[in-house]
Amino acid sequence: MTSDPAQLSLLDLVKATDNVPYPEDPEHLEIKSSAYRFLSHAEDLALPQVDLGLIVPAVAKVLKDLFADAGIFVFDEAKLTVSISKSLDTFDKRNEAIAKVARTLKDQGYFKPVLDGWRNELYVVFNPSKVPYLLVERAASPLFGVITYGVHITGYVPASPTSSGMRLWVPRRSYQKPTFPGMLDNTVAGGLGYPYGIYDTAIKECGEEAGLEEDYVKQRLTSVGVITYWYRHKYSDDLNLFQPECEYIYDLKIDEDTVPHPVDGEVAEFNLWNREQLDKELKAGNFKPNSALVFIDFFVRHGLLGPEDEPDYLNIVSRTHRRFPYPAR
Amino acid sequence: MTSDPAQLSLLDLVKATDNVPYPEDPEHLEIKSSAYRFLSHAEDLALPQVDLGLIVPAVAKVLKDLFADAGIFVFDEAKLTVSISKSLDTFDKRNEAIAKVARTLKDQGYFKPVLDGWRNELYVVFNPSKVPYLLVERAASPLFGVITYGVHITGYVPASPTSSGMRLWVPRRSYQKPTFPGMLDNTVAGGLGYPYGIYDTAIKECGEEAGLEEDYVKQRLTSVGVITYWYRHKYSDDLNLFQPECEYIYDLKIDEDTVPHPVDGEVAEFNLWNREQLDKELKAGNFKPNSALVFIDFFVRHGLLGPEDEPDYLNIVSRTHRRFPYPAR
Numbered sequence: 155m156t157s158d159p160a161q162l163s164l165l166d167l168v169k170a171t172d173n174v175p176y177p178e179d180p181e182h183l184e185i186k187s188s189a190y191r192f193l194s195h196a197e198d199l200a201l202p203q204v205d206l207g208l209i210v211p212a213v214a215k216v217l218k219d220l221f222a223d224a225g226i227f228v229f230d231e232a233k234l235t236v237s238i239s240k241s242l243d244t245f246d247k248r249n250e251a252i253a254k255v256a257r258t259l260k261d262q263g264y265f266k267p268v269l270d271g272w273r274n275e276l277y278v279v280f281n282p283s284k285v286p287y288l289l290v291e292r293a294a295s296p297l298f299g300v301i302t303y304g305v306h307i308t309g310y311v312p313a314s315p316t317s318s319g320m321r322l323w324v325p326r327r328s329y330q331k332p333t334f335p336g337m338l339d340n341t342v343a344g345g346l347g348y349p350y351g352i353y354d355t356a357i358k359e360c361g362e363e364a365g366l367e368e369d370y371v372k373q374r375l376t377s378v379g380v381i382t383y384w385y386r387h388k389y390s391d392d393l394n395l396f397q398p399e400c401e402y403i404y405d406l407k408i409d410e411d412t413v414p415h416p417v418d419g420e421v422a423e424f425n426l427w428n429r430e431q432l433d434k435e436l437k438a439g440n441f442k443p444n445s446a447l448v449f450i451d452f453f454v455r456h457g458l459l460g461p462e463d464e465p466d467y468l469n470i471v472s473r474t475h476r477r478f479p480y481p482a483r
Numbered sequence: 484m485t486s487d488p489a490q491l492s493l494l495d496l497v498k499a500t501d502n503v504p505y506p507e508d509p510e511h512l513e514i515k516s517s518a519y520r521f522l523s524h525a526e527d528l529a530l531p532q533v534d535l536g537l538i539v540p541a542v543a544k545v546l547k548d549l550f551a552d553a554g555i556f557v558f559d560e561a562k563l564t565v566s567i568s569k570s571l572d573t574f575d576k577r578n579e580a581i582a583k584v585a586r587t588l589k590d591q592g593y594f595k596p597v598l599d600g601w602r603n604e605l606y607v608v609f610n611p612s613k614v615p616y617l618l619v620e621r622a623a624s625p626l627f628g629v630i631t632y633g634v635h636i637t638g639y640v641p642a643s644p645t646s647s648g649m650r651l652w653v654p655r656r657s658y659q660k661p662t663f664p665g666m667l668d669n670t671v672a673g674g675l676g677y678p679y680g681i682y683d684t685a686i687k688e689c690g691e692e693a694g695l696e697e698d699y700v701k702q703r704l705t706s707v708g709v710i711t712y713w714y715r716h717k718y719s720d721d722l723n724l725f726q727p728e729c730e731y732i733y734d735l736k737i738d739e740d741t742v743p744h745p746v747d748g749e750v751a752e753f754n755l756w757n758r759e760q761l762d763k764e765l766k767a768g769n770f771k772p773n774s775a776l777v778f779i780d781f782f783v784r785h786g787l788l789g790p791e792d793e794p795d796y797l798n799i800v801s802r803t804h805r806r807f808p809y810p811a812r
Contacts, residue, residue, distance in 0.1 A: 177506035178808035352790050376786035457705035468811050475804030479507035482797050
């Protein structure tokens with residue numbers, strides 16, 4: 155990202171996040187021929203074996219070196235697959251095994267740029283019946299390329315006779331955050347940790363990240379959709395991991411006289427900006443990549459960005475609602 | 484579709500419209516091996532040859548029988564492609580040739596269930612630079628499987644202290660319509676004919692289909708997104724055509740005391756229904772298929788259908804925003 159103003163189009167911002175080639179793109183073949191498919195266990199009469207994610211060769215090699223005989227994974231080099239062992243035939247067994255894998259990698263110092271963000275928070279990987287299939291430490295989930303879930307909330311102050319149009323609350327991330335320090339973000343956002351619900355997580359995060367009371371939020375929060383994109387995140391020169399992401403979206407109508415304030419230290423400051431100020435910062439590349447998409451989606455839903463305003467409108471809308479070839483929540 | 488109440492899930496409604504298999508589905512291979520790719524002309528230095536649509540074998544055969552030596556199409560049976568001839572190197576030449584093809588098919592009585600709906604309205608097929616590449620009679624567009632565009636408008640009356648929540652204006656299509664007679668529909672909808680704009684078409688259709696004045700509409704109309712889905716429409720037992728569709732979506736906030744009224748005879752009646760009445764009719768399969776998706780999208784955007792209310796939420800949202808492997812508007 156550059157901070158040179160007016161350099162990025164909205165489609166550039168989408169492409170920076172939804173950056174895994176589509177099946178119809180020629181570059182898609184390269185992925186098929188290099189990454190390992192991460193599969194559920196085979197020979198279960200109740201559930202077919204399905205794709206759960208993608209494991210890059212550098213990760214597959216370490217898993218094989220450390221866990222070849224641990225009864226956790228089945229490696230097939232010819233088919234380029236890493237499957238969960240069929241002996242791990244319960245949720246608890248799989249969770250215990252994957253926890254051991256993640257903890258061993260962390261303790262032995264593998265994939266530091268990824269596992270330094272260790273959270274002690276578990277993410278769920280779903281099976282085709284939408285039942286939790288396994289749990290994985292949040293920081294370790296990109297190593298398996300599985301879908302992750304979160305909530306993103308846009309706090310807005312409606313246009314009034316005395317204001318210059320609608321304004322949005324835009325925080326700057328703490329400069330101490332392990333990921334994207336100092337970048338601009340959605341009003342409130344958080345990952346969906348097991349076993350919390352989506353709405354409950356949204357309410358909780360509004361309290362923790364913006365100091366907004368539960369009752370206040372419940373009266374003003376509206377579920378407005380979900381964005382999905384397939385992100386490939388370059389953690390370092392030799393670690394470029396797949397992260398299909400699903401962010402449930404809420405709008406939060408904030409009163410003129412309410413000022414969100416950082417509570418948990420994750421936010422450095424809150425700005426109340428109008429569309430023009432937001433546009434300028436978006437185009438300068440100053441937003442955390444996926445947060446930019448949430449604001450673009452907000453503009454689309456609120457008539458602030460129409461099909462005749464934006465040449466890549468259709469591409470932007472469809473690429474922020476990508477369908478993954480995996481079972482999902 | 485059945486009229487047995489409470490038989491269809493929302494995902495069933497989506498699947499009835501977005502019914503072309505995805506690349507990751509096994510059924511996708513069958514399409515690849517049976518339908519002809521419809522391609523732009525080759526050997527143009529300014530523009531690469533690209534996919535524009537899909538032509539089913541029954542249509543390809545007739546095109547070959549009638550136009551093999553007409554300098555319009557290039558047929559490649561080995562590659563399963565039908566390309567525009569490179570001699571048609573201008574927009575005008577292509578339009579003239581395709582108009583001749585459509586007119587000949589119509590006059591000679593081919594594909595009657597499709598061409599009986601002849602409209603004298605032209606649809607645009609775009610090139611990768613988003614410039615119109617060719618025009619095709621609206622009724623003939625499914626024969627080439629190209630993307631078509633329209634506008635769909637949801638008229639709603641906000642909840643008030645005296646009403647039981649938000650209500651939506653739901654028309655029943657005229658029993659004389661060539662397509663989907665007597666089915667329920669979006670408040671207003673229409674195809675995007677050349678050379679009209681998207682917003683202008685929305686305004687015009689509100690006048691024609693609901694008797695709403697231009698100024699009234701302009702003050703209350705909001706652009707809120709676009710839905711896209713890949714529809715395969717069985718016109719008859721041996722004619723099952725591809726129709727990738729793109730519908731620009733608007734919300735129209737209607738005053739309590741405004742009653743839309745049919746003007747052009749395309750609407751039999753208007754109903755003002757709340758969410759529960761709509762749900763009942765949706766689940767009974769009484770809506771025109773793509774109109775059902777627009778109401779579902781409305782529910783999602785307005786907090787009336789959330790991720791914890793609907794087990795197929797994510798799948799529904801992503802399948803109504805499908806990305807097509809073709810250049811688009």
